[in-house]
Amino acid sequence: NAxxxxxxKFQVLKTGQSMTLQCAQDMNHEYMSWYRQDPGMxxxxxxxxxxxxxxxxxxxxNGYNVSRSTTEDxxxxxxxxxxxxxxxxxxxxxxxxxxxxxxxxxxxxxxxx
Amino acid sequence: xxxxxxxxxTLSVQEGDxxxxxxxxxxxxxxxxxxxxxxxGKRPQLIIDIRSNVGEKKDQRIAVTLNKTAKHFxxxxxxxxxxxxxxxxxxxxxxxxxxxxxxxxxxxxxxIRP
Numbered sequence: 001n002a003x004x005x006x007x008x009k010f011q012v013l014k015t016g017q018s019m020t021l022q023c024a025q026d027m028n029h030e031y032m033s034w035y036r037q038d039p040g041m042x043x044x045x046x047x048x049x050x051x052x053x054x055x056x057x058x059x060x061x062n063g064y065n066v067s068r069s070t071t072e073d074x075x076x077x078x079x080x081x082x083x084x085x086x087x088x089x090x091x092x093x094x095x096x097x098x099x100x101x102x103x104x105x106x107x108x109x110x111x112x113x
Numbered sequence: 114x115x116x117x118x119x120x121x122x123t124l125s126v127q128e129g130d131x132x133x134x135x136x137x138x139x140x141x142x143x144x145x146x147x148x149x150x151x152x153x154g155k156r157p158q159l160i161i162d163i164r165s166n167v168g169e170k171k172d173q174r175i176a177v178t179l180n181k182t183a184k185h186f187x188x189x190x191x192x193x194x195x196x197x198x199x200x201x202x203x204x205x206x207x208x209x210x211x212x213x214x215x216x217x218x219x220x221x222x223x224x225i226r227p
Binding site for chain 1: 217
């Protein structure tokens with residue numbers, strides 16, 4: 001039981017490039033989410049999903065896309081990377097939208113130059 | 114939408130003393146309030162949570178209190194130890210089946226002085 005697994009752990013992108021951050025969980029959790037963490041700003045919600053085929057926007061969705069084709073996977077796509085997207089990204093999952101604590105992945109440190 | 118404010122941003126206490134971190138939330142419909150601890154370079158981990166149907170919850174040296182009327186909730190750590198040094202985040206959420214955003218505060222960096 002690996003929990004929540006994110007790849008890659010580190011990534012450097014050039015402005016304008018696109019990429020996908022991968023997130024997978026093996027706990028059969030319905031709820032999955034993406035946060036970005038910036039100094040002094042805590043964890044800000046980008047997108048979330050309450051089940052396969054269902055996604056919704058969080059606090060800071062612009063510049064990011066998500067999809068949830070399976071229960072296990074919730075990839076985050078950066079469409080055209082900008083320096084303002086330099087951050088640490090965390091994927092997190094929860095058993096259901098209303099139950100259980102949230103489990104975080106180990107994070108992806110993204111730098112956009 | 115929900116907005117969570119957290120104070121203080123940094124806190125330094127003597128080992129053995131108590132630490133208190135306070136949060137306020139804006140959405141009166143919020144009914145779930147978790148606290149997370151993040152050690153340096155690690156992922157956030159849930160340490161305690163409280164639902165709106167109770168006013169206080171304790172787990173060993175950690176306790177959380179909730180004042181729904183004032184929309185305040187607080188984390189209390191007693192008999193602090195060096196391993197309590199970390200960043201602590203509060204969060205608030207409305208739990209239902211159609212929309213379940215967990216919104217975090219900006220964090221408190223707690224340092225324990227030996």
